Amino acid sequence: MKKILFAASEGNPFIKTGGLADVVGALPKYIDKSLYEISIIMPLYRCIPQKFREQMKKVTHFYENMPREQEYIGIYKMEESGITYYFIDNEYYFAGDAPYHHICEDVNKFAFFSRAVLAALPQLKFCPDVIHCHDWQTGLLPMLLKVFYGENKFYQNIKTVFTIHNQKFQGRWQIDDIENCRDIPAKYRYGAMEAYGESNFLKAGILYADQVTTVSETYAREIQTPEGGEGLDGVMREVSGKLCGIINGIDEKEYDAQTDKNIPYPFGTKNIAEKKKDKKALQKEMGLKQDAKACVIAIVSRLTQQKGFELVVSVMEELLQTEHVQVVVLGTGEERFQHDFSWFAQKYPSQMCANIGYSEDKAHRIYAGADMFLMPSQFEPCGLSQLISMRYGTVPIVRETGGLKDTVEPYNEIWQTGTGFGFRNYDAGEMLFIIRYALKIYQEQPKAWKAMMKRCMKHDSSWQTVTKKYEAIYEKITS
CATH class of the missing domain: 3.40.50.2000 (Glycogen Phosphorylase B;)
Incomplete structure (x- = not known):
């Protein structure tokens, strides 16, 4: 041995x-x-x-x-x-x-x-x-x-x-x-x-x-x-x-939507509709408008430039002015990003919540209750958050770099394949374009979206x- x-x-x-x-x-x-x-x-x-x-x-x-x-x-x-x-x-x-x-x-x-x-x-x-x-x-x-x-x-x-x-x-x-x-x-x-x-x-x-x-x-x-x-x-x-x-x-036992004791309504691929209840509970916990049509976009991260948040801040005004869009942020990091996210949360209290700090329990509830997970990193050696989000049927939107490129298969509307959405260049406009495309699929093609959620949950992220x-x-x- x-x-x-x-x-x-x-x-x-x-x-x-x-x-x-x-x-x-x-x-x-x-x-x-x-x-x-x-x-x-x-x-x-x-x-x-x-x-x-x-x-x-x-x-x-x-x-x-x-x-x-x-x-x-x-x-x-x-x-x-x-x-x-x-x-x-x-x-x-x-x-x-x-x-x-x-x-x-x-x-x-x-x-x-x-x-x-x-x-x-x-x-x-x-x-x-x-x-x-x-x-x-x-x-x-x-x-x-x-x-x-x-x-x-x-x-x-x-x-x-x-x-x-x-x-x-x-x-x-x-x-x-x-x-x-x-x-x-x-x-x-x-x-x-x-x-x-x-x-x-x-x-x-x-x-x-x-x-x-x-x-x-x-x-x-x-x-x-x-x-x-x-x-x-x-x-x-x-x-x-x-x-x-x-x-x-990642530890697939710790991040398992069917057995996770941190989330109010466990679910799996066979009863994925239960996720809607987690979304409603998350909206209530975060003080957001109880809007069943809203697409909840989550960020759980260190708030640093490496993670691409200068891009996010630059488009946040446009994003929050989009009908039926809500944003939930959890993390700490550079003061400028903490300030910016907090400012937007104060300006749009029914659409955005900024949790400056970290709670593992809360992170699980955000992963479970959100519809999309935004991770536009400037560079990312591997990344774990996108893998975790997929375990909860929360579709990732990532920049195609490092491990994000290796783990998130871009959605193909013709072949109905993929586990998320990606953009190549480190550019705010390109990121906003792909977010809007993801929103279009979410709002207009619910069957395709549901199938993608299931593909995410079946993705092999085990050790x-x-x-x-x-x-x-x-x-x-x-x-």
Whole structure:
């Protein structure tokens, strides 16, 4: 049985700021336990909820020579959903009220974390066959494994997989100001881990990992181009032979309209008309006009430019002046978008509700009660919200980029196929055109719309297919 260790900066249910935590929390559960022993290692943040901290058992602690001083490294352990979790403890780095702060602190924090993970393995008497690293926070780990431990017999057969969840975030900072990197030989500090005069943890992981993956096939192609590569397109082309895209899955048990306890009226493909009751309940909860003819367009997202909200804001006036259209927003993010959505909600209180904040229960009710889900991202490595919306028969409208292109099949009116609507260019007018086309189908072709809702609900978004692809990678690099 091969041993796989996931190394990540966050993971459900312990700490979450985005989709990375969802993947780290879900993917290991579905890997074949008869072939692989899966463990996860992450920082022991002080902000992890106390209910979890109370369940953790201390395994050991030790001190390791690092540039700042001899650093304390504590190791805690607990079981969750059949998976063994290890936690690296050091209050100097992990005592804050959030997992991430300013990048100048974070690069030093996660340089320590990567070093601590490797130093902890002999203390645990645990030698994994593969360390599966996630995003820039663990980008130094594959390089450190070869630089500092390449001649050590304990580590010699360990292989690494590095998954890029979002290439925009790279762990960039002034090289000489990162205390926990000062003992790394200059040929590496100013070589593999340097780009444009700064440190680049993501680049180090890309170059030194045995296999590089990202979270959709289209995104794997986009990051090899100047438009999508975030300055590393040349590096990505260089490693294209070991790069592949694997789309994320979602937990289909958690997002199941037939069993979801968060929604008032469960439904499935056979009684999809019940969704109308969820829509009416959502309109009431959000203070919208009780209009059965209204098409409710939902947004559940971080409110950032990456997600395309400058396009949405620019057409919101026209959209809300369209008869029988309502908009529900849930999320937090950039102040300008929070302000703009709140302003429109005040101007059109019977047609729009802006929930600035986040509630998982409320998110489920919005997914279940809405008719359409709007996700016009500027770029989107994978995206999970469009997959979730489809599970509730809520038809997505997306920009055809990254994982959105890979997961949403555009509606074909002639062949009566497709699971949503897409537009290609990052353009507000093009987005508004496709929204109006979707509204036309919704209002004038109810049978076609109902059939599309059912296709959405039948779309395979499970992790089972995904895990087979990762298992194949583990076999390839360890054989």
